[in-house]
Amino acid sequence: MTGDSAAGSTPNSISIQSAVKIYGSGADQHVALNGVDVTIERGQFVSIIGPSGCGKSTLLRMIAGLEEPDAGDVSVFGVTPERACVAKMIGLVPQTPALLPWLNVLKNVSMPAKINSAADRRRQRIDGHLQKAKPDMRDLLTKAGLGDAFNKLPAQLSGGMQQRTAIVRAFGVQPDVLLMDEPFSALDEFTREAIQGQLLDIWDEQNTTVVFVTHSVSEAVRLSDKVLVMSARPGRITAEVDITLPRPRSEAMLKTADFHHFEDIIRDHLQTSWQQNALPSVA
Amino acid sequence: MVLMNPTESAAVVDAPRAEQPLPVKKVGKLSPRLAFIKPSFWLPVVVLLVALGFLWNFVAKNNPYLLPPLSDVWGALAHNPSYYVSNAWSTLQVALIGLAIGFVAAYLIAILVSELPLAKRAIMPLAVVLNVTPLVAIAPALVIAFGFGPQPKLIVTALICFFPILINVSTGLRSVPSQVLQVFTTLHASRLEMLFHVRMPTALPYLFTALRIVFPLSIIGAVVAELSAPGAAEGLGTTISIAFSNSQLAVVYAAIFCLAVLGSALLAIITAIERRALHWHESMLDNKS
Numbered sequence: 352m353t354g355d356s357a358a359g360s361t362p363n364s365i366s367i368q369s370a371v372k373i374y375g376s377g378a379d380q381h382v383a384l385n386g387v388d389v390t391i392e393r394g395q396f397v398s399i400i401g402p403s404g405c406g407k408s409t410l411l412r413m414i415a416g417l418e419e420p421d422a423g424d425v426s427v428f429g430v431t432p433e434r435a436c437v438a439k440m441i442g443l444v445p446q447t448p449a450l451l452p453w454l455n456v457l458k459n460v461s462m463p464a465k466i467n468s469a470a471d472r473r474r475q476r477i478d479g480h481l482q483k484a485k486p487d488m489r490d491l492l493t494k495a496g497l498g499d500a501f502n503k504l505p506a507q508l509s510g511g512m513q514q515r516t517a518i519v520r521a522f523g524v525q526p527d528v529l530l531m532d533e534p535f536s537a538l539d540e541f542t543r544e545a546i547q548g549q550l551l552d553i554w555d556e557q558n559t560t561v562v563f564v565t566h567s568v569s570e571a572v573r574l575s576d577k578v579l580v581m582s583a584r585p586g587r588i589t590a591e592v593d594i595t596l597p598r599p600r601s602e603a604m605l606k607t608a609d610f611h612h613f614e615d616i617i618r619d620h621l622q623t624s625w626q627q628n629a630l631p632s633v634a
Numbered sequence: 635m636v637l638m639n640p641t642e643s644a645a646v647v648d649a650p651r652a653e654q655p656l657p658v659k660k661v662g663k664l665s666p667r668l669a670f671i672k673p674s675f676w677l678p679v680v681v682l683l684v685a686l687g688f689l690w691n692f693v694a695k696n697n698p699y700l701l702p703p704l705s706d707v708w709g710a711l712a713h714n715p716s717y718y719v720s721n722a723w724s725t726l727q728v729a730l731i732g733l734a735i736g737f738v739a740a741y742l743i744a745i746l747v748s749e750l751p752l753a754k755r756a757i758m759p760l761a762v763v764l765n766v767t768p769l770v771a772i773a774p775a776l777v778i779a780f781g782f783g784p785q786p787k788l789i790v791t792a793l794i795c796f797f798p799i800l801i802n803v804s805t806g807l808r809s810v811p812s813q814v815l816q817v818f819t820t821l822h823a824s825r826l827e828m829l830f831h832v833r834m835p836t837a838l839p840y841l842f843t844a845l846r847i848v849f850p851l852s853i854i855g856a857v858v859a860e861l862s863a864p865g866a867a868e869g870l871g872t873t874i875s876i877a878f879s880n881s882q883l884a885v886v887y888a889a890i891f892c893l894a895v896l897g898s899a900l901l902a903i904i905t906a907i908e909r910r911a912l913h914w915h916e917s918m919l920d921n922k923s
């Protein structure tokens with residue numbers, strides 16, 4: 352973790368190497384992550400799934416530079432997470448929409464462009480960074496189904512509309528990677544599937560890398576190129592499943608046998624990791 | 635890029651419903667703005683006021699040294715209205731200027747305290763001590779120090795307004811939800827950007843809570859300072875102390891009536907401003923429906 356670029360890093364992937372995160376100290380010490388190794392190629396859509404408390408959010412926060420690893424290395428396209436933030440390479444969609452309630456939808460999604468305006472120049476100096484045109488926020492909002500909500504305040508929106516606004520806001524800075532922490536967990540099944548479709552459309556068009564935390568197996572399978580299965584105590588990655596289903600993935604695909612096949616694989620992995628978890632506390 | 639989704643196709647099923655005329659909201663209802671026209675709105679308070687007026691006059695008739703008859707109070711006001719207006723104006727000026735000084739000082743210190751933990755540890759204990767000290771008692775000392783000019787009045791008013799603003803604003807600046815903080819941290823927002831774009835707007839509801847406390851308090855501060863500087867020439871507090879030493883009970887109550895009107899007017903103004911400035915806030919959206 353010396354210098355600007357982390358060890359073993361390349362400009363074309365996000366890499367986490369033997370990352371350890373420990374909360375607390377002494378008797379209260381809690382190992383949230385132990386020896387996590389992940390490589391995410393540029394342009395991939397990767398989901399992280401696992402039981403509650405296994406460290407999914409911690410891992411995401413670590414990529415975002417909001418959490419320092421106690422050991423190991425994190426590199427975001429060849430630079431440290433801190434440098435990635437300075438260059439506005441990271442878009443974050445937290446579990447709650449986290450909009451600014453005094454700004455309307457259009458102003459909310461335009462806010463990141465006003466912040467840290469020196470980032471654009473810094474970004475150009477980073478190897479491998481894809482230079483993209485500034486997106487038209489009205490256009491993006493319309494694609495996300497918010498065409499007639501430009502002037503609405505967050506409090507006047509439904510939960511799904513707020514979450515879509517948060518996603519558009521994160522896409523707005525043209526980040527190299529979008530980090531999403533269970534963004535749809537508060538939505539009903541139908542809204543969820545609809546927004547998944549919109550997310551895939553925008554992702555496809557913007558050519559962004561996405562790291563997506565979820566509790567839903569079908570969500571992980573539908574969206575991802577790769578699913579990382581985690582288990583707890585200590586938090587670690589127990590399986591990597593490549594989802595080779597063709598794209599674009601419509602809602603009709605959710606009912607196919609191929610789709611169920613991948614769901615079953617992931618469910619099996621989750622079951623194993625859940626049992627491994629449960630055993631020590633039973634004994 | 636077909637964005638058709640189940641929620642949209644579900645709308646097709648619902649389509650016939652749209653042909654029915656939509657119920658028009660507020661038919662036969664007054665908008666909240668005009669609600670005060672309705673008798674059910676103003677009648678209770680008017681009835682209570684009339685009843686209290688009768689009770690007052692009854693007491694005044696039997697104990698003229700306890701309360702002056704309302705007609706005398708009205709007489710005092712009507713006899714020389716410009717006297718009360720000019721004194722009220724003078725008190726209002728002291729109150730508002732003192733409030734402005736207290737506000738600027740408290741807001742700046744609130745920013746300092748919320749940005750620097752060290753400043754917080756240094757300043758907050760002092761501020762709390764200041765708050766529990768009856769500032770009213772400082773007034774005479776200040777009069778001795780500064781004489782009968784406006785300074786002691788402004789200082790007392792500013793001090794009284796200082797603490798509620800400091801506490802509320804410094805809490806407000808620190809009450810940004812953690813997930814909002816995370817979003818702006820990943821954008822590497824500077825402290826200044828954070829302050830102006832996120833923290834200060836977040837603190838607005840807290841600020842208005844303080845202002846609703848502090849606007850009426852500023853009148854109290856001004857009057858107390860005037861009462862402790864009996865040689866001063868102006869202000870409703872001075873009016874009261876002069877009338878008191880002349881046993882003009884009606885004038886005392888006429889001045890008190892003016893103070894009540896001033897305080898209510900300030901509260902109404904700050905509430906109106908709040909309604910505009912916080913139109914986005916949940917508390918305001920609630921009121922509308």
Ligand SMILES: Nc1ncnc2c1ncn2[C@@H]1O[C@H](COP(=O)(O)OP(=O)(O)OP(=O)(O)O)[C@@H](O)[C@H]1O
Pocket residue numbers: 374375381383402403404405406407408409410586
């Ligand atoms: N700031 C913190 N201080 C102390 N412990 C923490 C902190 N953040 C997380 N932890 C602990 O680390 C572990 C992993 O937390 P994390 O939030 O990453 O889990 P998660 O997989 O996101 O769970 P969920 O699915 O419920 O969101 C938990 O046991 C939690 O108690």
Ligand SMILES: [Mg+2]
Pocket residue numbers: 407408409532
């Ligand atoms: Mg989590």
